[in-house]
Amino acid sequence: MRINRNDSTNGAENKAPQVQPAASIPQSDPEPAHKDKKEKVHKKKHAADTRKKREQEEPGEEEHAGRRFPFGCLVVLIILALVAFGGYKVMQFYGEIDGKTSLGEEQTVTIEQGSSVGAIATQLKDAGIIEYDWLFKEYAKYSGKAEGIQYGEFTLRSGMDYNSIIQTISQQVRRPTANVTIPEGTTAVGVAQIFVDAGLVDSVDTFLNCANGTDGSDFSQYSFWTQIPDNGRLMKCEGYLFPETYNVYADEDVYYYVDTLYSEFDKKTAGLTDTINAKGTTIDDVVKLASFIQEEAGVESEDAKVSACFHNRLESSDPLWAEHKLESNACSYITQDVENNYLWNSPTAEYYGWPEQGAIPEDVLSLYDTYQISGLPAGPISCPGYAAIEAALNPDQQYLDEGYYFFVTGHPDTDVAGQYFYAKTAEEHQANVEKAGWAG
Template sequence: MRINRNDSGAAGGASQNRPAPTSEVKKEPTAGKEPTPEKKAAPAKTRKRKAKPEPDTEEGAEHTRRHFPLGCLIVLIILALVAFGGYKVMQFYGEIDGGSELGSEQTITIEQGASVGSIATQLKDAGIIQYDWLFKEYVKYSGKAAGIQYGDFALRSGMDYNTIIQTISQEVRRPTANITIPEGTTAVGVAQIFVNAGLVDSVDTFLNCANGTDGSDFSQYSFWTQIPDNGRLMKCEGYLFPDTYNVYADEDVYYYVDTLYSEFSAKTEGLMDTINEKGTTLDDVVKLASFIQEEAGVEAEDAKVSACFHNRLESSDPLWAEHKLESNACSYIMQDVENNYLWNSPTAEYYGWPALGEIPEDVLNLYDTYRISGLPAGPISCPGYAAIEAALNPDQEFMDEGYFFFVTGHPDTDVAGQYFYAKTAEEHQANVEKAGWAY
């Protein structure tokens, strides 16, 4: 009898509902397909959770640092910057509004023409304000720059900006004086002008400063360092530029001398290229200019007189082989009509030569233009710009034609002020008679 395995009954009474073990079940191959090897079931993976390091351990601290939120750090930085910015803004407002306590009073001198920027720097250096750039911008945007004056002002640290601006906008100006120095004035004469104006106590005080014998230093000017120490009477002669000046009336002597030297430097700076091209020196140009100033005195004649002097100094004519300047303005000639640097000028009086009746021999060897060849040791006055320019640029036609002599009409004649030029000594003598100087 055949047993049906699908029946609920089982042979020998055993239950047949339990499925057969997987290992015992074999699948029949499907027609047309190659049998595939059985896949072995992979064992289930168990994920182990890594334990977090304890915060109290070194590993835990490092873990905390690595995982500090970046966003929090950025927020903290921004907050710090905002706090610092707020602090600085409060400082700026405090500066503008002024401090609770005022410092001691200081006198601040604002120079004429000073810029707002330079004034702000001056106030900062004096401790009146802390931020020069802030003061500058405040003045600029408040529209009060035009009202600032020059002069002496009493200010204190801790003042608010408006009070500072109001104070320095008051017209409290320093006293000034107008000084006019005529062209051709000697150094002694210039000193006397400042003494007469009540600005300097004595001629010696002025000259000691101007010559540097009191220790005054003017080496900021290149011309000053190039003046040779050759025995000249005064280093300053020729360089105290003649002009009209408006100066402070309460300054020291250095300020006045420096004002004149500064003007000389500014006026002659543009001539230096030509001076170098011609192979001469500024000192020699000033020397010759001082003679042109004395002998011509009329700007229209400066270049012609300069040509005569150049010919005497440079000509190859045998009659002028010694190249003497032969100017009566600085020589042994003792005539009242001559404005002679050595005999009847303020310089001669300053040194006392007329009273002595003679000029020291060593001085004549340096300055007597009838005795020495070339230019004297130093200038004989302070020439103006026109004479300086003429010394550098003589009348070329007069030089080429060979003019050596000149004379001006006697003041008591109808040719007073006229100039007569000559090429030879004979022509010159005839001109002297025409000019009314023959006795």
């Protein structure tokens, strides 16, 4: 008797299946049961193979998720970081503009006349008053407050809000100033006297002691200063107090005034360095010769020609000039008041008491008398202007090549006053002296 599968399924809840003794089961029925079992095993194997093949061909959910999740997170984190950083910087900028609750110590900031808003912003940043110079510049510009900014000295503190800073530097607190004009060819003593007369320095000695460094003043920040040889010259500062018109503060110390002049000399001659090196000379020798050109020419149109005459005297192979003497009346032992002579009747001679003491000291003549010594004197004899300095470096090539050695200017009381006469020989020069009205 066969097992009724439907009965066993439907009646499972109410009745347990009845099992017949093994002896009563027919022998001819085992094949269907064996076949059914084999089919089940085959189906399970097929399902397992299909699942395995699918896993190999297609990534599982876990594998998909493992690739997608970190990349998406990274993008989100980057965006959040940028937003957070941007917000942080914006808060910093607002905090900078609004100022801090705790301010730094007071400090004095000097704004020079003519300074741009950008330059002022950089100056405030360098002083530690503000952190962002570009932000201050834009704020001052677009707030419409830049036009009110003044020059002068102002007391500021780090951490101040921008409106307070602008309000402070917009107040009329300008320092008193004075205009000082130094003519080209002025001696160092004459320059010192100009500052004394302007009420800026108490005495000529105070100015010269500072300018010469004898009071301990140091100007080694300028390369020219360190190149001036200690060769017994009268004054280290002679020749380097650049002639110009200056607008200076009227309540400063002497170092400020001297440094202003040295700074101008340094700026004006900075572009000549390559030419000086190429010609194998020094800035000191150039200034020395320029001081003679300034005294002997005095007119820019004649500077290069006079320079050529001096160069020929100092460098020519002509036997008549074998001693290479400069032979300039601007610095020699002469006693003619009509001549502007550094050792005889200049402010320098008066400062040292020559010739009231009876004579110019021999040790001075041995360093400065251009009729006695070969080559250039120990130091310059005045403070030359830029045109004379350039002419000393670049003499007129034609006059140099053609061998001009002499020059003379027309006497002030003649109809050739101010005219220049050049000559190659002593005979030609003597004829020019008569023509210029100096023979009488």
